[in-house]
Amino acid sequence: MTQPFRTHDTGRIHRDQPLRFTFDGRTLTGFAGDTLASALLANDVHLVGRSFKYHRPRGILAAGSEEPNALVTIDRGGGRITPNLRATQVELYDGLRATSQNRFPSLSFDLGAAAGWAAPLLSAGFYYKTFMWPPSFWARLYEPAIRAAAGLGRAPTEADPDRYLHQYAHCDVLVIGAGPAGLAAALGAMATGARVILCDEQAEFGGSLLAEPAATIDQWPAAAWVVEAVSTLATSVTLLPRTTAFGWYPDNLIGLVERVTDHLADPNPHAPRERLWQVRARHVIIATGAIERPLVFPHNDRPGIMLSGSARTWLHRYGVRLGARSVVATNDDSAYLTALDLHHAGVAIAGIVDTRPDPTEDLVEAARSAGISVHPGQTIARTEGRMRVHSAILSGGTQVIPCDSVLMSGGWTPSVHLFSQSRGKLRFDPATGVFLPGESAAQEVSVGACAGVFDLSVCLSDGYAAGGGGVRHFAVDGIPTLAPSLVAAPGTPHPKAFVDFQNDITTADLALATREGFRSIEHVKRYTTTGMATDQGKTSNLNALATVAGLLGATMPEIGLTTFRPPYTPVTFGSLAGASRGALFDPVRCAPMHDWAMARGAVFEDVGTWKRARFFPLGREDMHAAVARECLAVRRSAGLFDASTLGKIEVVGPDAGIFLDRLYTGTFSRLAVGRCRYGVLLGEDGFIRDDGVIGRLAEDRFHVTTTTGGAASVLHHMEDYLQTEFFDLQVWLTSTTEHFGVIAIQGPRSATILAGLVEGIALSDMPPMSVQSCRILGLPARLFRVSFTGADGFEINVPAGDAQTVWDAVMAAGERYGITPYGTEAMHVLRAEAGFIIVGQETDGTVIPDDLGLGWTIGKAKPDFVGKRSLTRPDMVRDGRPQLVGLLTKDPALVLEEGAQIVTLTDGAGPSLGHVTSSYHSAILGRSIALALVADGRARIGGSAFVPMPDGVVEVAVVRPKFLEAGAEANTGAPPAIGSVSAAAAGRPRLAEATPRTMSREATPAVAADHDGSDVPNVGTSRPPVRSAEPRPSMKLSGFPASPDVHATALAPTSRLIVRASNAAATAIGASIGVMLGSVPCRGIVSRDRAALWLGPDEWLVLAPEAEFSLLEQAIAAAGDIPASVVDVSDRNHSIEITGSRAAWCLNTFCALDLDPTAFPIGMCTRTLLGKAEIVLWRLGAETFHIEVARSFAPYVWDCLAEAAREFGS
Amino acid sequence: MLLIPCPWCGKRPENEFHHAGQAHIARPEDPSATTDEAWADFLYIRTNTKGRLAERWRHQHGCGRFFNAIRDSVTDRIAATYKPNEPPPA
Structure with a gap:
């Protein structure tokens, strides 16, 4: 094929680079530099699509992104199918395969064109009028038929194999549009030394200048001037071709989509297909040009x-x-x-x-x-x-x-879409008959044709001045200045005079709408759908407005414009999703014994973002068999459970007890040191928010546990009251959730198994509901004698990095007793047998303590605590409140469905009394058990009720919500975990962390600080007090792309303290541990091999070489009588160092902060978000960042950075 | 995504923050002395202001501090932020 409509010499295409492509299977040729549309036109192919509603043959209307007709599907193979691409924006590459849409069987013979004959039925609002009766036909017949007949391309059915990334960027000036005004604006901004980003939706910068062969600027041919301007800009401006500014969001956040690889025949597989930029710009210069209007006839x-x-x-x-x-x-x-x-x-x-x-x-x-x-x-x-x-x-x-x-x-319509999205007010310009940018609502300015300026010389000088470059004259020649015309008066309404080409809206449709009483342009738009197609009415809006104005005898400003909304042109779902899919959709948090559980063949379940072992099947066991075996093991001997995901908060300070009194229903200020108490946390509305065991470690120190799901929200709730309500209390909070691995050993043999492992205390001295500091395998441990099963049991808290070692030792010690690992499913069954509730299962945000029989947890003598007043509101003391009961089915083998309703009538009808909250098969009881919330439930105990199930109504006996008496199997005499607490404490425990660990990890020589050794704190210029090392096997921090531009390292274990104190106390503590706890926000201070990172106005993270646990003692001693909180969190975090010229870029793929050295200087540190993980980010050098991340989030953060680095791989 | 000026850390992207409801709703000094109606008002009744309002935010993924912000619910613009124990700016 010879491209019969190609000129001999004009154009910017490369005639020496022919490209072959297919359109609907027909092979054609074009040249490098072509778009699909230009190549089709060169081959005299004008028929490229069928219209949306009437299936009318359509050609290419425009040359740019405003094209309404020429929508094609591009198939790159392997599931890489993109429908609805504008042929005018598809760059040609060798082997491109394009197909037309919305036609069957072919473009030239389309059965759907029959719709054209039915056009009178398909007028505006036709589906509201035509397909009314019978109503049931709408969903089954009419709508599917209409959807099949009307439409665009087909969505691909396979998963998209391409990669997409996001990128956060900041700049002083963002210039949108690289036509003459935009280029001049970027040059002007560059002259001020500002940080500038210039983007344009087209492949080549220059805009209208690329089609003005006769024009000259400062005596340069226009195209040559563009080349010169672009090469000047390239020295310091971020240039983004093929990048559409699609949306304007608050505070000058602009969404851009960069099409990175679509124009390439053979893209780099490591590059993302598209990159969604979120640019925060101090100032935006809109230079988006103008769009030509069709004539309506x-x-x-x-x-x-x-x-x-x-x-x-x-x-x-x-x-x-x-x-x-x-x-x-x-x-x-x-x-x-x-x-x-x-x-x-x-x-x-x-x-x-x-x-x-x-x-x-x-x-x-x-x-x-x-x-x-x-x-x-x-x-x-x-x-x-x-x-x-x-x-x-x-x-x-x-x-x-x-x-x-x-x-x-x-005539020409200025592209005011983005200005309007910025909430700027449009004004009607009677001279040109169009809407132009009026009063601004954001930091922006429009220049060039989008501001109604069509004189090239003025466009250039306006642009340059808007960029901040000042006054500059551009000598322009060879291009006439033409005044644009007013919108043409609409002719007589005609059913084939198209206004909106993409949605097939004609002047007759608009006339019908006005005839039927629609007056507001917003209503006319929605009734007719004019301007509502994927092109957002770029070519049609003003013609539609003029037509409606004419029909109503009103002026255009009286009618007004409809609202412009993002996106300017369609954006792929892939771009919006970015890297947040598959493995990076959400962080996957693994507990310390995860790898062991994996190796053991555990089946996992998702609990929030945690993966928890649900059960450990042996051989061909199903869940039922495995759970039954695990439960029986706990009842008869001992079971082992990874309870590490439970939230843990260290509450420290002279008023810690009082604080807990005010937050929890119980009284903690009188709890003896070494004892524990079950706590119920209410909202101010009286409803149960969370629960957990709280242990008193010292007069001023409590270890509070929360539910797994409540870890973050409870801390938030506590901080809220501390910071905004209880100004009088001196208390500080530190999360230790991830610092400790928690191993629960439960069952009658627990004490026997543990006895040989625990050093420093005698288990016989530990009553139920007590806590002691001790050593296990020489490791510092907090040992709780608590039970969530009704059996005797302990929960061992050890530093998370050592938890597996301890677990292995307990397993070995318990082997002869048949110790059995159990999962969350058995845990649920065991606690239900004992009648313990689970927040979120027995509660739903409307349950108060008395509903669950937990009225005993309320400290009656306390005048007030959060939620107390609400417990006496009329609705909380009325009859008929839901109350927790047990249910036993007549058929012991039948397990009720959780959520099933409970009624009084044998046929399952009648009002609901409540619902089943938990239901299991209990192996030890040999029957099913269920917990339920039932209206006036306690009064119904001894009676019966009925539960409608899918296979019929089941009769149940209503019983007390406790199926297994404590100790019934265990014979240890251990009472249930909850209840009264003996005042006799077994001595005041030492703080576990206050003793050095004897279990050493790899020897870690101190790092030489690179200052002169004086004690003067040194801001940010030193190395961090941690060294690189191989990550622990369980860390899975591996597979970072090898790249000369970016490198990540997982750092070796480090000692970490959280100091929370007033500035005065912090100064004293800092002096004693040899590093200044500075009061300047967001600064990390390095001194020798230690560092203190400001995290908040009363919070510092201290880093030190591992095994310096004297630090904690020193710090606590230094605080002396000054109230302060010092907590060891060494194992809470992992450290990652990322270095290289692309380090900041890779961070900005997931982190929204401005990492320019002017905004984030060396020495700055802050908590922030990286993707969906919270991190502490600390800049140590121009190209060196230190990341602190909670250990369960570390693999996610690592993988995110690796994903960002992939395109820089060597 | 809004840029919110944390009184301690400066302007930060909205995703670091957690909204925490209307500001300046004082917890009654002695809840046991309040009537049921007054307590219900304290718990549940909010002004749902159109326009300028004071509300609580927390720099959750930053310095962790609660603070107050004056925000216009129509324009979504934040006019000022201030610390919890400070009076709202005029």
Whole structure:
């Protein structure tokens, strides 16, 4: 195929680089530099699609992103299918495969075109009127049929194999649009030394200048000036071609989509296909140009009918003639340039039809002297031609002009979309008849054609000044300045005079809407769907507005514009999702014994973002069998459970007990040191929020446990009251959830098994509900004698990094007793047997303590605690409240469904009394058990009720919510975990961390600080007090791409303290441990091998080489009588160091902070978010960052950074 | 995504923050002395202001501090932020 409509020499395409591509299976050729649309036109392919509703043959209307008709599907193979791409924005590459849409079986023979004959039925609002009866047909027949007939391309059915990334960026000036005004603006901004980003949706910068071969700027040919400008900008401006600014969000956050690889035949597999930029710009310069309007006349949508300015673009930029014989239809001067340029390129211009009675004289003269006939005061009455226009009939109906193309111009509409999205107010400009940017609501300015400026010289100087470059004159020649025209007056409504090409809306549809009483343009828009297609009415909005104004006899400003909303052009779901899919969709948090459980064949369940072992099947066991075996092991001997995910908060300070009194229902200020008490936490509304065991470690130190899901929210709740309500209390909170691994050993043999492992205390001295500091395997441990099973048991808290070692030792010690690991499912069954509730299962946010029989937890003598007052509100003391009961089915084998309703009537009907909250098979009892919340439940104990189940109504006996008496199997005499607490404490425990660990990890020589050894604190210039080492096997921090530009290292274990104190106390503590706890926010201070990172106004993270546990003692001693909190959190975090020229870039793929050295200088540290994980980010050098991340989030953070680094891999 | 000026850390992206409801709702000194109606008002009744309002935020993924912000619920603009025990700016 020879590209018959390609010119010999014009255009910016590369004729020496031919490319083959297919369209609907037909092989064609184009050149490098073509778009799919220009290549099709060069091959005289004009019919490219079928319209949305009537399936009318459609061609290419425009040359840019405003194109409404030419939507194609590109198939790159392997599931890489993208529908609804505008052919005008698809860059040609060798082997491109494109297909047309919305036609069957083919473009030229489309059965759907029958819809055209049914057009009278398909008018505006047709589906509301036509398909009303019978109502049931809508969902089953009408809607599916309509959806099948109307539409765009088909969504791919396979998963998208491509990668997508996000990128956060910050700049002083973002310039949107790299036409003349935008380029000048970027040059002006660059001259000020500002941080500048320049983006343009097209592949090549230059905008309209690329199609102005005669124009010169400062005596440079326009295209050469563009090249010069771009190469100047490239030295310091971030240039983003193929990047659409699609949305404007609060505080000058602009969404951009960069199409990174779609234009390449053979893309780098490590590069993302698209990158979604979120640019925070101090100032935005909008230079988005203008879009030409079609003229509205009957049958103005046939293939071969195009916008006139686009025809010039095809000719000058792509070297394509649009036909052999064209009619130009216009109400705007610019079309004369098209006519003359095409005439000179050898296209016969069959006439210029100008709706204006008095067109600009010299233009008419120029046309006529070129032999082109001009028809002033005329319009096109209609066109003819099925698959391609073949003639235009002028108004009056007698003059028929044969042609193969009609080039129309209805004037130019400034692209005010982004300005409007920024909440700026548009103003109507009577001189040009369009809406222009008026009062700003954001830090932005519009320049060039989008601000209604069409004089090239003014566009350039305005742009330069807007960029901040000051006054500069640009000498422009070779391009006439043409005043744009007003919107053409709409003709008589006609059912084939298209206003909105993509949604098939005609002037007749708009007339119908106004006839039916719609007056607001917003209502007309929704009723007719004009402007609501994927092109957002770029070519149609003003014509629709003018038409409605004409029909209503109102002016355009009276009617007003509809609202512009993001996205400017469609954005792929892949871009919006970015890396947040598959393994990186959410952090996957693994407990310390995760790898062991994996190796043991555990089946896991998701608990929030945690993976928890649900049960450990042996052989071919199913869940039922495994859980039964695990439960029996606990009841008869001992079981081992990874309870590490439970939330843990260290509450420290002289008022810690009082604080807990005010937060929890019970009284903790009188709890003896070494004892524990069950606590119920209420909201101020009296409803149960959380629960857990609280142990008193010292007069001023409590170890509070929360539910797994409540860990973060309880801390938030506590901080809220501390910071905003209880100003009088001196208490500080530190999360130790991830510092400790928690191993629960439960069952009658627990004490026997543990006895040989525990050093420093005698288990016999530990009553139930007590806590002691001790050593296990020489490791510091907090040992709780608590039970969540009703059996005797302990919970061992050891530093998380050592938890597996301890677990292994307990397993070995218990082997001869048949110790059995159990999972969350058995844990649920065991606690239900004992009648313990689970927050979130027995509670739903409307349950108060008494409902669950937990009224005993309330300290009656306390005058107040959070939620107390609400417990006496009328609804809380009324009859009929839901109360926790047990249910036993008549058939012991039948397990009720959780959530099932409970009724009194045997047929399962009647009002619901409540619902089943928990239901299991209990192996030890040999039958099913269930807990339920039932209205007045306690009064119903001893009676029966009915539960409708899928297979029929089941009768149940209502019993006490406790199925197994404590110690019934265990014979240890251990009472239930909850209850009264003996005042006799077994001595005051030492703090576990206050003793050095004897279990040493790898020897870790101190790191030499690179200052002179003086004690002067050194801000940020030293190395961190941690060294690189191989990550522990369980860490899975591996597989970082090898790259010269970015490198990540998992650092060796480190000692970490959280100090929380007033500035005065912090100063004293800092002095004693040799590092300054500074009061300047967000600064990390390094001194020798230690560092103190400011995390909050009363919170520091101290880092020190491992095994320096004297630090904790020193710090606590230094605080002395000054109230302060020092907590060891060494094992809470992992440290990652990321270095290299792309380090900040990779962080900014997931982190929204501005990491420019001016905004985030060396020495700065802060908590922030990296993707969905909280981190502490600390800058140690221009290209070196230290990350502190909670251990369970470390693999996620590592994998995120690796994903960002992939494209820089060597 | 809003930029919210934390009184301690400066302007930070909205995703670091946690909204915490209307500000300046004092917990009654002696809850046991309040009537049921007054307590219900304290718990549940909010002004749902159109326009300028004071509300609580927490720099959850930053310095962890609660603070107050004056925000316009129509424009979504934050006019000022201040610490919890400070009076709202005029």
